[in-house]
Amino acid sequence: MAITLSGDQAIPGPPLSSRLTPAQVWGILLLTPYLLVFLAFVVYPVCYGLWLARDPANYVALYHDPIFARAAINTLIFLVVGINIKMMIALFLSGFFAQQRTWIRWLSVIFILPWAVPSIPTILSVRFMLNPEWGMVNHFIFSLTGDDGPNWLNDPTVALCMAIAVHIWKSLPFWTLILITGRLAISHDLFEAAEVDGASWWQKFRYITWPSMQTLYVTCTLLSMIWTLGDFNSVYLLTGGGPADLTHVLATLGIRYLRLDQLSLAMASIVCAMPFVLPLVYFMMKRLSR
Amino acid sequence: MKLPSLRDVATEARLLLIGIPVFLWTMIPIYHMFLFAISPKEDAFSGKLWPDHPTLHNFEIVFKQQHYFLRDFYAQFWNSTLIAVSVGVLTLFIATSAAFAISRLKVPGGRAVLNLALFTYFIPAAFLAVPMYRTMGNYGLLNNHWSLILAMVTIASPYAIWVLKQASDKLPVELDEAAVMDGATTLQIFRLVYLPLMMPSLVAIGTYAVLLAWNEYLYAFLLLSNDRDITLPVALGNFLAADDSPWELLMTTGFIYALPPAAVYYAFRRYMVGGLTAGAVKS
Numbered sequence: 031m032a033i034t035l036s037g038d039q040a041i042p043g044p045p046l047s048s049r050l051t052p053a054q055v056w057g058i059l060l061l062t063p064y065l066l067v068f069l070a071f072v073v074y075p076v077c078y079g080l081w082l083a084r085d086p087a088n089y090v091a092l093y094h095d096p097i098f099a100r101a102a103i104n105t106l107i108f109l110v111v112g113i114n115i116k117m118m119i120a121l122f123l124s125g126f127f128a129q130q131r132t133w134i135r136w137l138s139v140i141f142i143l144p145w146a147v148p149s150i151p152t153i154l155s156v157r158f159m160l161n162p163e164w165g166m167v168n169h170f171i172f173s174l175t176g177d178d179g180p181n182w183l184n185d186p187t188v189a190l191c192m193a194i195a196v197h198i199w200k201s202l203p204f205w206t207l208i209l210i211t212g213r214l215a216i217s218h219d220l221f222e223a224a225e226v227d228g229a230s231w232w233q234k235f236r237y238i239t240w241p242s243m244q245t246l247y248v249t250c251t252l253l254s255m256i257w258t259l260g261d262f263n264s265v266y267l268l269t270g271g272g273p274a275d276l277t278h279v280l281a282t283l284g285i286r287y288l289r290l291d292q293l294s295l296a297m298a299s300i301v302c303a304m305p306f307v308l309p310l311v312y313f314m315m316k317r318l319s320r
Numbered sequence: 321m322k323l324p325s326l327r328d329v330a331t332e333a334r335l336l337l338i339g340i341p342v343f344l345w346t347m348i349p350i351y352h353m354f355l356f357a358i359s360p361k362e363d364a365f366s367g368k369l370w371p372d373h374p375t376l377h378n379f380e381i382v383f384k385q386q387h388y389f390l391r392d393f394y395a396q397f398w399n400s401t402l403i404a405v406s407v408g409v410l411t412l413f414i415a416t417s418a419a420f421a422i423s424r425l426k427v428p429g430g431r432a433v434l435n436l437a438l439f440t441y442f443i444p445a446a447f448l449a450v451p452m453y454r455t456m457g458n459y460g461l462l463n464n465h466w467s468l469i470l471a472m473v474t475i476a477s478p479y480a481i482w483v484l485k486q487a488s489d490k491l492p493v494e495l496d497e498a499a500v501m502d503g504a505t506t507l508q509i510f511r512l513v514y515l516p517l518m519m520p521s522l523v524a525i526g527t528y529a530v531l532l533a534w535n536e537y538l539y540a541f542l543l544l545s546n547d548r549d550i551t552l553p554v555a556l557g558n559f560l561a562a563d564d565s566p567w568e569l570l571m572t573t574g575f576i577y578a579l580p581p582a583a584v585y586y587a588f589r590r591y592m593v594g595g596l597t598a599g600a601v602k603s
Contacts (some may be wrong), residue, residue: 052505052506053425053506054425054426054427054428056421056425056506056507057421057422057425057426057427057430058421058427060417060418060420060421060425060427060510061417061418061421061422061427061430061433063413063414063417063418064414064415064417064418064433064437064477064481065433067414067470067473067474067477068433068436068437068440068474070455070459070470071452071455071470071471071474072440072448072474074455075448075451075452075454075455076448076451078451078454078455078458079450079451079454082451082454123338123342126335126338126339126342129335131335133339134335134339137339137342137343139586140343140346140347141342141346142585142589143346143347143350143582144346144349144350146581146582146585146586147350147578147581147582148534148535148553148577148578148581149535149537150535150537150553150556150557150574150577151353151556151571151573151574151575151577151578152349152350152353152574152578154556154559154560154570154571154574155349155350155352155353155356155571155574156349156352158352158356158567158571159348159349159352164365164367165367166352166367168367169366169367170367199345199346199349203346256442256444257444259444259446259447260444260445260446260447261446262446262449262537262538263537263538266538267537267557270560280447281444281446281447282446284446284447284449284450285446285449285450285538285542287450288450288453288542293450293454296450297450297451300447300450303447307443307444307447310442311439311442311443314442315435315438315439315442318438318482
C-alpha cells in the first residue's frame with residue numbers, strides 16, 4: 031500500500047506554473063488582494079460570529095426578551111410599510127421629474143441634497159426640530175393653534191414613524207433617480223400613440239408605464255428592503271432606540287447587546303434575521319448576475 | 321408669443337402643487353441646520369425662521385476649538401480626511417486589479433469571486449458590524465485607524481468590483497489582442513491600455529469609496545473611541561452625551577462636515593449618476 035502511494039507521488043502532473051498561462055498567473059496575483067480582504071474581514075468574522083452564537087440557550091434568551099420581539103416587529107413595519115410608501119412616492123415623483131421644465135430640472139438638483147449630504151448632521155437636525163420644548167415643529171404648532179404640540183419622540187409609535195420618515199427623507203432621492211432612468215427608457219412613441227387614442231393618464235400609466243417598469247420597481251423595492259435592514263443611523267441617532275427601548279430595529283438591537291457586553295446575544299439576534307435576509311439576497315444575486 | 325391656454329395654466333398649477341411640498345420637504349432639515357449655524361444660542365432656541373442677529377460667531381468658536389466638545393476638531397477633521405482618502409486609494413487598487421483579472425484575464429474562478437463579492441454587497445453592513453468589531457479586537461486593531469480603513473475597504477470593494485467589472489466588459493477584446501500582438505506584457509496592457517480607458521469609472525468608484533468612508537458613522541463609533549482618534553461624525557454623535565448640548569455648535573460643526581461631500585457629489589454628479597444606475601440596478 032505504502033509502495034503504491036509513493037509510486038503515485040513519483041509521477042507528478044505538470045507543475046502548476048506550466049499549466050497556467052502567464053496572463054492567468056497575473057490574474058491570480060491581481061485577485062489576491064481582494065481575496066485576502068475577503069478572508070480576513072468577511073469569512074473570519076462571519077464564522078467567528080456563528081461560532082459565538084452556537085449555544086441554543088442564546089435563542090431561548092432572545093425568545094424571552096420582549097425587546098427582541100418588539101425590535102423584530104418594528105423592523106417588519108419599517109420594511110413592509112416604510113419601504114413600500116417610499117417606493118410609491120419615488121415612482122410618483124419619477125413621473126413628476128421626468129417632465130421637461132426648467133424649474134423642475136433645478137428642483138431635481140436640489141432634491142438630490144438629502145442623499146448627497148452625510149446623514150448624521152441632518153438626522154440630528156430633525157431630532158432637534160422635534161424637541162417638544164425648543165423644536166421648530168412645536169413652535170410652529172403653538173403659533174398656529176396656541177396649543178402645545180405632542181412630545182414627538184416620547185411615544186414609541188410616533189417615534190418609529192419619525193424614524194421611518196427620516197429614512198424616507200434620506201433615501202428617496204436615490205430611488206427616484208433610479209426610477210427616472212427607467213421611465214426615460216420607455217419609448218416616447220407609445221405615449222404619443224396613446225395620446226392620439228385619447229387615453230387617460232391612468233390608462234397610460236396602467237398600460238404603458240407600469241408594464242415597462244414593474245421589473246425595475248420590484249428589484250428596487252427588494253434591494254431597498256435588504257439595505258434598510260442595515261439602516262442603523264435613522265433609528266439610533268433619532269430615538270436612540272427609546273423610549274424604553276421600544277423603537278429598536280434589528281440593526282440597532284445587535285449594537286445594543288454589544289454595548290451591554292452580551293456578544294453572543296447580539297450574534298444570535300443577527301442569525302435570527304438570516305432566514306429572511308438570505309432568500310432576498312439569493313433572489314437579488316440571481317437578478318443581477320443574469 | 322401666444323398666451324398660455326387655460327389648460328396649460330392648470331397643468332402648471334398641478335405641477336407646482338407637487339413641486340412646492342417636495343422643495344419644502346427636502347430643504348427644511350438642511351435649512352434648520354444652516355439656521356442654527358448662523359444663530360446665537362438665544363435665537364436658535366426661539367423657533368424663529370430667521371435669526372434677529374445672524375452671526376458667524378459659531379464658526380469662529382469651531383475653528384478656534386473654543387468649546388469642550390470641540391477641543392480636537394482639527395485632529396478629527398484630519399482623521400476623517402485621512403481615512404476617507406486611504407479607503408478611496410485602497411479600494412481603487414483592490415477593485416481595479418480584481419476587475420481586470422476577472423473581466424480581461426478571465427482568471428479561473430473569477431466568476432465565483434464576483435459572486436462572493438456581490439453576496440457581501442447585499443449583506444447589511446450593520447449586521448457585519450458586530451462580528452467585525454470582535455474580529456478587529458482579535459487582530460489587535462481596535463482604536464487604530466487601520467481598523468476603520470480596512471473595514472470600510474471591505475464594505476466598499478464589492479460594489480466597486482461589480483461596477484468596474486461591468487465597465488471592463490464593455491471594452492473591446494480586440495484592444496488586448498492587438499496589444500499582445502505588439503508584444504505588450506500583461507502589466508503593460510493594464511497600465512497603458514486598461515487604466516486610461518477606465519478613467520471615468522475609476523473616478524466614480526474613487527468618489528464613491530471616499531464618500532462612503534467620510535459619511536460612515538456606525539463602524540467609526542464602534543472601532544474608534546479616543547477623542548483624538550475619532551472621526552467627525554463620531555464627534556457629532558458624542559455631543560448628545562451631555563444634557564445641555566450646545567446644539568448651535570453641533571449644527572455648525574455638522575454643516576462644516578456636510579459641505580465637502582456635498583461639493584464632491586455635485587462636482588462629480590455626472591459620473592456618479594451614470595455609474596450608480598449602471599451598477600446598482602440592472603433591470
